[in-house]
Amino acid sequence: MADQAPGVRIDGLTVVYKTPAGELPAVRGISLTLEPGTITGIVGESGSGKSTLALSLLNAVQPPGRIAAGSVEIDGLGDVVGFAGEQLRKARGAHIGYVFQAAQNSLNPLKTVGKQLLDLGRSHGVADLRGLVREARELLGRMGLDGARVLDSHQHELSGGMRQRVGIMLALVLNAHLVVLDEPTTALDMITQANILKIVREVHAERGLTTLVITHDIGVVAEVADRLAVMYGGRLVEQGPTREVLGSPRHPYTRGLIRAIPRLVGDIDEARALPGRPPTLVTVPKEGCVFRERCELRMDVCDTVDPSVVADGSRIVACHAVTVKEHAS
Amino acid sequence: MSDTLIPETGMSTSATMRRNFWLGVWRVMKRKPSRMAGVVIIVGFAFMGVFGPMFFPDHLPDNPNAITQPPSWAHWFGTDPQGRDVVALVITGSRYVLLSAAVTALITVVFGTSLGLFSGFKRGRWDTVLMRITDMKLTIPGLPLLLVLATVWKFGSPIQMGLVLGLLGWGGVARAVRAQTLSLRERGFIEAARGLGLSTKHIISKELLPSMAPYIAMNMLIAVTGAVYAQVGLFFLGVLPYESDNWGVMLNLAVFQAGAMITTNALGYLLAPLLAILLLTLGIVLVVDAMDEIFNPRLREE
Amino acid sequence: MINGTGITKTFKQRGNVLGRREVPALRGVDFEIGKGGSASFIGESGCGKTTLGRIIAGLETYDSGEIEIDGTPMSPLKLKHRQPHFRKIQMIHQDPYSALNPTRTIYQTLQAPLALRAGQTGRSKGWIDERAAEVLSLVGLDPGTVLSRYPHQLSGGMRQRVVIARALTVDPEMLVADEAVSMIDVSLRLGILALLKDLRERLGVSVLFITHDVATARYIGGDGELYVIYRGQVVERGPVDTIIANPVHPYTQSLLSAIPVLHGLELPGEEPVVPLESLTENQSESGCLFAARCPFRGDGCTDERPLLRVTEGVPQEHACYYPQRRSVIARPMSEV
Structure with a gap:
């Protein structure tokens, strides 16, 4: 069992959902590598498939959804797509820690945090429960909380930011080295958000983790992630080192998204809304580029041909217009 | 072709709205064959209650030569100890049962809903007083009270019976509707309606009630079954005089007079009213399943 | 348009057996929002910014202090007489999903307040339909396709536009937008903000913006007043651009x-x-x-x-x- 950060290779992953209109892909042909010891941020709007992608890492896509194709290779574990039953349950928690969306509300309101911690330990067959509690107290202390007090508290006695930290503790306490955070700061205040992001960064470095952060907020990714991947309509449209992608975005969606955020300095009227609206499972185009309806660089080829993923050094983009421009220059 | 023009311009008149609603209901019903079966059963029972007794004379002909017969081609469920056809008895007895059940359901729902709405919407002192009364009412045990009432009242008319059962049954609905009202009134659209200056009448009838409609409709249907059980039970226990035709009277006679527990001859006499109750309950359960989809536009229009 | 002096509000929470706990939500807040102007309240959740917004929209009472709407003090008035004044101030809720009644079409939603006005001013039914289409056009929606829809058939951004259209049916002088874009997709947020800004410029509607994101406040109006609220007290107040800089x-x-x-x-x-x-x-x-x-x-x-x-x-x-x-x-x- 690897006691260091594992690498993850997602290859050609497609997840479909059964609807009255047939099986529709929520995630389509995605390949993404999480290098060991890095923080990767996935940015996307509602319906982009980002949460589905995160669930696939645990092979936890619930019916009516299912993983239709592709593989998710995790170092020291193998391809989790083939896992089932007990094997899968053990992998979750012990290898992969998951902090759920709205972790603020995912605690059991009837049990103290400590009791839930013990439940978690027992279900994973932890022999040394005292050690587990000690570890939890240390982790909470590390995140600036009074561990003993928090373990004795019920959910309603904790603030939103404290609950989020408890969520992170529960994801890490079994010594998982791959951590997925789904919308870690939604519904938190700016100051609390900054605090949580700082904790994520520090804990990541200290414990030697591979971290995946899923969010709709480009600012969150900008603060914590080494690499940034942008999802739209179930496709990965752009990825690369965070600073490079933010500094010189190539895909028109990434560019539009960054321009749509009002900033504190500079000409405020430079902020522009993206026209149209994000597609849903049903309205996403079956062929051609998924973004073309809202794209300012749309060409004829976009209607029929899905742009292929083109790598240029550490930058990866899926856009016809970008490819054409590069060939020209 | 003004009909097709109206929805296109978006100026839907209430008539087209209503038509769309019933089209939606039809769609929902068609979705599952079980629902259609439920509707058929309920319509069948309604038909039986309204028109059934008209096909039979006021006093069913008795036949001293054919007392307590087992089922045969002439008498599908056999005959009773007076030689009367059991099927005819079920049909003539249905009017009392169904009419009183309908009255009960109506009173339960109208009374319970208005009280719950009022209490939840007004809150404060009114709420406290009304809910204390409701709680007190909920603590009154129904059956003993009915037994006491039966000593002074004969329940000869189904309306009387429905009235009493209804007045005993509204407590649960009132509490539930109040709880729903309390949670709905915190929703943005109710607050917005108040901010826009819309009348309380509008808010209650147009904004609150439709959101609770599936709930109220379900309660109403379930109240029907409850009322059927209650009155049939009363008659079966024999605490009420046998003055009226009723399934409960049949059950009582089947057990205590025809000896259904001892002889197989009276089995049909015992089973027929039981089957009728079972079938009615089944029909209601099957239809209740559709209520959510009927009153929720998202599920209805899909 | 509206101003308040020394507004206080204390919430009584159910405490232990010994009595209720009092939580001061506002501790003597002064504010002033001019006709066609803009203001923003920022602060952490629980700082009182939403409570103050709700008081301004007439959805909540205050304990002491005085609010004047167009020069008329509110506290001497009975609730019934206060309401027409507060109707000039309409709230845009944070959650466009619960702000629209799921059982009513957009037409029905807009028709109700319009019918009320038509009744008061003796206008015809034709005016209602016309005005319903008009307010939808104002918020950038196509009346032909939207009027007959139910809320669930619209995206979050479209719903929020409908909510704004509904507020416009009463010709408000001010809109109170409480975190009005936080539940909307990032690429659509700016569209809603631009709409509020546009309504301010075109119709002269004042906008009160309640948010935890100062940059969005700046987008609505850099010249507007920014109120930084902490635990029920305004701790800094001035033009948005001045305070940010x-x-x-x-x-x-x-x-x-x-x-x-x-x-x-x-x-x-x-x-x-x-x-x-x-x-x-x-x-x-x-x-x-x-x-x-x-x-x-x-x-x-x-x-x-x-x-x-x-x-x-x-x-x-x-x-x-x-x-x-x-x-x-x-x-x-x-x-x-």
């Missing part, structure tokens, strides 16, 4: 420091301010409310509460004994 209260500075930096596009501020601890329920009531969390706390901070005032060399009002400009916000790399 030169915040002097350590709380304002911590709020601004917490805004994520788009590394690669921006450089972080040089003197970010991080509060010493997080906001808890039982923080001290004596002296400056922020003292317990303040990294720059000095003599006298815990003795007497500083009040909002103007001091020499600081253009905006503030409530700090040691006002000091600090460079806390990120700067675009292009400007460096």
Whole structure:
């Protein structure tokens, strides 16, 4: 069992959902590598498939959804797509820690945090429960909380930011080295958000983790992630080192998204809304580029041909217009 | 072709709205064959209650030569100890049962809903007083009270019976509707309606009630079954005089007079009213399943 | 258009057997929003900004102080007579999903308040239909396709536009937008903000913007007043642009420091301010409310509460004994 950060290779992953209109892909042909010891941020709007992608890492896509194709290779574990039953349950928690969306509300309101911690330990067959509690107290202390007090508290006695930290503790306490955070700061205040992001960064470095952060907020990714991947309509449209992608975005969606955020300095009227609206499972185009309806660089080829993923050094983009421009220059 | 023009311009008149609603209901019903079966059963029972007794004379002909017969081609469920056809008895007895059940359901729902709405919407002192009364009412045990009432009242008319059962049954609905009202009134659209200056009448009838409609409709249907059980039970226990035709009277006679527990001859006499109750309950359960989809536009229009 | 002086509000929470716990939500707040102007309230959740917004929209009562709408004081009036005044101020809720009745079509939603007005002014049914289409066009929706829809058939952004259209049916003088874009997809948010800005410019509607994101407040109107609220007290007040450029209260500075930096596009501020601890329920009531969390706390901070005032060399009002400009916000790399 690897006691260091594992690498993850997602290859050609497609997840479909059964609807009255047939099986529709929520995630389509995605390949993404999480290098060991890095923080990767996935940015996307509602319906982009980002949460589905995160669930696939645990092979936890619930019916009516299912993983239709592709593989998710995790170092020291193998391809989790083939896992089932007990094997899968053990992998979750012990290898992969998951902090759920709205972790603020995912605690059991009837049990103290400590009791839930013990439940978690027992279900994973932890022999040394005292050690587990000690570890939890240390982790909470590390995140600036009074561990003993928090373990004795019920959910309603904790603030939103404290609950989020408890969520992170529960994801890490079994010594998982791959951590997925789904919308870690939604519904938190700016100051609390900054605090949580700082904790994520520090804990990541200290414990030697591979971290995946899923969010709709480009600012969150900008603060914590080494690499940034942008999802739209179930496709990965752009990825690369965070600073490079933010500094010189190539895909028109990434560019539009960054321009749509009002900033504190500079000409405020430079902020522009993206026209149209994000597609849903049903309205996403079956062929051609998924973004073309809202794209300012749309060409004829976009209607029929899905742009292929083109790598240029550490930058990866899926856009016809970008490819054409590069060939020209 | 003004009909097709109206929805296109978006100026839907209430008539087209209503038509769309019933089209939606039809769609929902068609979705599952079980629902259609439920509707058929309920319509069948309604038909039986309204028109059934008209096909039979006021006093069913008795036949001293054919007392307590087992089922045969002439008498599908056999005959009773007076030689009367059991099927005819079920049909003539249905009017009392169904009419009183309908009255009960109506009173339960109208009374319970208005009280719950009022209490939840007004809150404060009114709420406290009304809910204390409701709680007190909920603590009154129904059956003993009915037994006491039966000593002074004969329940000869189904309306009387429905009235009493209804007045005993509204407590649960009132509490539930109040709880729903309390949670709905915190929703943005109710607050917005108040901010826009819309009348309380509008808010209650147009904004609150439709959101609770599936709930109220379900309660109403379930109240029907409850009322059927209650009155049939009363008659079966024999605490009420046998003055009226009723399934409960049949059950009582089947057990205590025809000896259904001892002889197989009276089995049909015992089973027929039981089957009728079972079938009615089944029909209601099957239809209740559709209520959510009927009153929720998202599920209805899909 | 509307102004308030010394508004206080205390919520009584159910406490233990010994009695109720009183939670002060607002401690004597003054505000003023002119006709066609804009104002923004910012602060952490629980600071009282939403309560104040709801009081301004007439959805909540206040304990003491006075609110005047177009010069008419509200507290002498009975509830019934207050309502027509507050109707000029319409609330845009945060959640466009619960703000529309799921059982009613958009037409029905708009028709109800319009019918009420038509009844009062003796206008025809044709006017209702016309006006319904008109308000939808105002918010950038196509009446032909939207009117007959149910809310669930619209996206979050479209719903929020319908909510704004519904508010416009009563010809309001002011809109109160409480975190109006936080539940909407990022790429659509700016569209809603642009709409509010546009309504302000075209119809002269005042906009009160309640948010935790200062940058969005700036988009609605850089000239508008910014109120930084902390535990029910306004701790800094002045034009949005002035405060963003030169915040002097350590709380304002911590709020601004917490805004994520788009590394690669921006450089972080040089003197970010991080509060010493997080906001808890039982923080001290004596002296400056922020003292317990303040990294720059000095003599006298815990003795007497500083009040909002103007001091020499600081253009905006503030409530700090040691006002000091600090460079806390990120700067675009292009400007460096």
